[in-house]
Amino acid sequence: MPIFEEKAQIVQFPKFLDERGNLSVVESQKQVPFRFRRCYWIYDVPGGELRGSHAFKNQHEVIVALSGSFDAVIHDGKEEKRYSLSRSYYGLYLPPMHYRTLDNFSTNSLALVISSTPYEEDDYIWERDEFCRMKSAWTPTPLQYAPEAASAKSPDSVCVGAPDIGAVKAATIDDCVLMTLPRHSERSGSLTSLENSKEIPFDVKRIFYLYDIPGGENRGGHAHKECHQMLVAASGAVLRPACPARSLGRRTELLFGLHLPGADLARV
Numbered sequence: 001m002p003i004f005e006e007k008a009q010i011v012q013f014p015k016f017l018d019e020r021g022n023l024s025v026v027e028s029q030k031q032v033p034f035r036f037r038r039c040y041w042i043y044d045v046p047g048g049e050l051r052g053s054h055a056f057k058n059q060h061e062v063i064v065a066l067s068g069s070f071d072a073v074i075h076d077g078k079e080e081k082r083y084s085l086s087r088s089y090y091g092l093y094l095p096p097m098h099y100r101t102l103d104n105f106s107t108n109s110l111a112l113v114i115s116s117t118p119y120e121e122d123d124y125i126w127e128r129d130e131f132c133r134m135k136s137a138w139t140p141t142p143l144q145y146a147p148e149a150a151s152a153k154s155p156d157s158v159c160v161g162a163p164d165i166g167a168v169k170a171a172t173i174d175d176c177v178l179m180t181l182p183r184h185s186e187r188s189g190s191l192t193s194l195e196n197s198k199e200i201p202f203d204v205k206r207i208f209y210l211y212d213i214p215g216g217e218n219r220g221g222h223a224h225k226e227c228h229q230m231l232v233a234a235s236g237a238v239l240r241p242a243c244p245a246r247s248l249g250r251r252t253e254l255l256f257g258l259h260l261p262g263a264d265l266a267r268v
């Protein structure tokens with residue numbers, strides 16, 4: 001993993017082009033220096049609305065314009081910088097304690113945020129003055145940047161649920177389940193969040209997405225021996241969080257996310 005300075009920075013993700021469209025991927029602790037715990041996406045933002053306007057005490061995040069464009073205005077406690085995001089193969093990495101506002105959303109834009117923490121209201125700092133005061137007295141926790149964090153085998157670095165690979169390989173079509181995903185709607189747009197072991201029944205190691213797919217093309221057409229996937233039509237892009245393996249309990253809710261427990265032939 002590259003050395004990451006503790007500052008806001010643009011990170012380039014791999015981009016795989018072919019005549020069936022484009023695919024980009026970001027892997028936990030690879031292109032970004034944190035382990036994925038949650039991803040959410042912001043959509044249907046009316047023109048002129050803002051999102052964010054807060055900092056996080058502990059959350060690392062990477063923000064991607066999956067579709068359309070928007071700006072991220074970042075304050076590090078001393079100075080402010082505006083990043084224009086409009087390409088889905090670039091992410092804006094933000095360490096904790098950066099005040100951020102998202103604005104200037106284009107029509108039909110889609111902002112993907114991948115986060116290192118579960119959703120915790122207490123992690124938010126809403127007031128900019130309070131943030132600047134806290135930032136001036138803040139020292140980063142060395143652990144957050146320790147190189148061994150990248151390779152450490154911690155208990156939650158494996159997938160949740162019984163790791164019964166035999167059972168997963170015997171999964172049938174009934175184990176591929178459409179799941180309800182939450183939608184938090186307000187005047188400034190909508191947000192849907194997937195958290196490891198919660199809405200998503202495995203530990204996400206990788207998120208890849210398909211975009212600019214010409215009409216009539218197919219993607220996929222293969223099976224994975226061990227990889228669980230959750231397929232989401234987040235908008236024009238198909239978002240596909242994946243993990244290397246393991247099992248899940250049966251879920252019966254309907255809508256939005258299609259969980260494939262591995263060993264399934266998928267074509268989209």
Ligand code: TYD
Pocket residue numbers: 038040042050051052053119184191193
């Ligand atoms: P918020 O973080 O304020 O959105 P933004 O920073 O984009 O303006 O969250 C908006 C709503 O969504 C809020 O009611 C809490 C809910 N929410 C979750 O339930 N889980 C999540 O992971 C996130 C990010 C938000």
